[in-house]
């Protein structure tokens with residue numbers, strides 16, 4: 122239900138979760154001659170909602186307006202909204218009443234002041250993802266999101282440096298340590314909301330490797346491709362696709378120049394094979410800010426940007442995040 126225009130001199134409050142009590146909506150268009158009187162507006166809201174409640178059991182899920190004070194309307198709940206189905210590898214954004222408790226796939230989800238939640242669906246997920254929601258009034262609901270399977274072609278990559286495909290034991294141990302350090306940063310569940318922005322491409326270019334493809338390096342089967350490769354010349358600036366905080370920046374054996382950018386709520390981006398790193402751990406970056414440059418460091422056959430995304434340790438497809446419509 123759209124928020125009504127606040128009449129001149131009055132404020133409309135949107136109820137939020139306990140961490141941010143109220144988000145005042147700034148009063149815009151202060152003088153609109155055709156606006157009905159304030160009392161009439163309240164009447165319209167209340168009667169519309171009563172009618173909606175009378176028409177079915179959806180009452181619990183729709184906006185409820187309570188008059189807290191004469192000059193304040195408190196819009197208390199928001200519909201519970203999740204997509205009916207998503208593709209494997211998706212970032213799923215849902216809405217719940219602010220202040221709800223939400224859990225899925227073994228994680229308790231953070232809920233923004235506006236009731237936004239996010240989770241990821243892995244490449245090999247199947248069936249349905251179940252989301253458990255307890256609204257602030259103590260009622261429990263369960264939502265199901267069906268997972269649509271995708272095709273995962275086999276991709277043969279030859280000419281990879283042999284030492285990166287079958288590393289010596291001591292190198293294998295180094296790789297393991299390095300990957301563990303990156304994985305530890307992916308466990309963060311920080312309170313920042315870059316994940317909810319409309320993501321932009323970190324570099325412009327042709328997609329030279331798709332997320333999820335089953336890779337065979339020099340004839341040896343490897344793991345599925347964990348991100349999206351974008352062809353670009355060495356030195357091309359890499360921009361942050363959404364805002365966040367740098368949680369890892371180092372040169373690693375397998376992934377070369379490596380940056381981890383945390384967008385909040387468990388969602389992170391990683392950028393690999395960089396020829397240059399322009400940021401350090403702890404830096405806050407804005408969407409579009411240059412954080413490094415394209416390279417061919419680590420296990421790479423030529424200059425490109427590998428951009429991976431995660432929800433905690435679940436890998437998701439950056440291309441689906443770019444194509445997501447709010």
Ligand SMILES: [Zn+2]
Nearest residue numbers: 330349350427
């Ligand atoms: Zn890649």
